[in-house]
Amino acid sequence: MVDLQYNEGASLPPNAPAWAVSASERLKDRRDKGMLLAEGPPEGIQRILLHSCCAPCSGAMVEEMVSYKQVEVVVFFYNPNIHPRREYEIRKEENKRFCQDLNVEFVDCDYDADNWYERTKGMEMDPERGRRCTECFDMRMERTALYAHENRFDAIATTNATSRWKDSQQVDAAGTKAVAEYEKLIYYARNWQTDVMTLRKYQISADNKFYKQEYCGCSYSLRDSNEWRKANGIPKIKIGGEQAGLGNRYFSDPLADALEESQDVVDEFFHQAQEVAAAGDSKQDRKKALETYKDRRKNQKEAGIEFGLNNW
Ligand code: SF4
Secondary structure, X not given: XXXXXXXXXXXXXXXXXXXXXXXXXXXXXXXXXXXXOOOOOOOOOOEEEEEEOOHXXXXXXXXXXXXXXXXXEEEEXXXXXXXXXXXXXXXXXXXXXXXXXXXXXXXXXXXXXXXXXXXXXXXXXXXXXXXXXXXXXXXXXHHHHHHHHHOOOOEEEEHHHHOOOOOHHHHHHHHHHHHOOXXXXXXXXXXXXXXXXXXXXXXXXXXXXXXXXXXXXXHHHHHHHHHHHHHOOOOXXXXXXXXXXXXXXXXXXXXXXXXXXXXXXXXXXXXXXXXXXXXXXXXXXXXXXXXXHHHHHHHHHHOOOOOXXXXX
């Protein structure tokens, strides 16, 4: 167990929106009272296996969990969906480093990408949050639940639940289904997407200068994001290196980063993604669907709105 210093991260600018100011005040209040939690884990839980997808998504959740008294948390990295391998290694090593800093055990599981491709066959053109994502969450939660069962954990949870880019109901359904196979194993669900958690997540990301990934993870999300960028005149995603395709390579501004994940931005992205997916696998039809958004994004850029372009 480690002692945590609850630092405020970068201070908010004077023109910070109301939600960020109140989230920051609630964080400060918790720190002043010497606690991190609004609520603890369900009663009787002593060992939690936390499936983690990456360091930025895991920061605030790991921090909360290590603050639970009498509870042991172990981070479980199982993400064969991430493509290419170089991006996978970057996300994994960074997550490992963060756990080492907090003295949290890190389990490095398989990279069985062939199984992932087999399981998502026929869903290559589905949009994010569709059937392919259900399979992707199911596969990762099943493996997490199996490891938890074999190693006598009481509960599992996943950092996929912290991102507003993910449908939390879809994520939680996968976790609930996976633990149903094992007597006594619990899926620990709660709302990890609050303003407080989102702001804290980006404070930790900026403090640790985490690598800023630019897409969800699989080769299909990489393809779709690049296709959308091309149609909108935005540079391609860059894997690794010191330069990102768009914006900073490393997290540095918690407020701007949290804004990239505001509910409005996320809703708009998925509305567009549904329309492009409805065009099917015809390149011409997809291009036509993307054309609809070309000027809207261009106008926003000209008006100085630069966020909401990385959908991880
Ligand atoms: S878009 Fe993300 S959640 Fe969906 S299948 Fe790809 S990696 Fe998995």
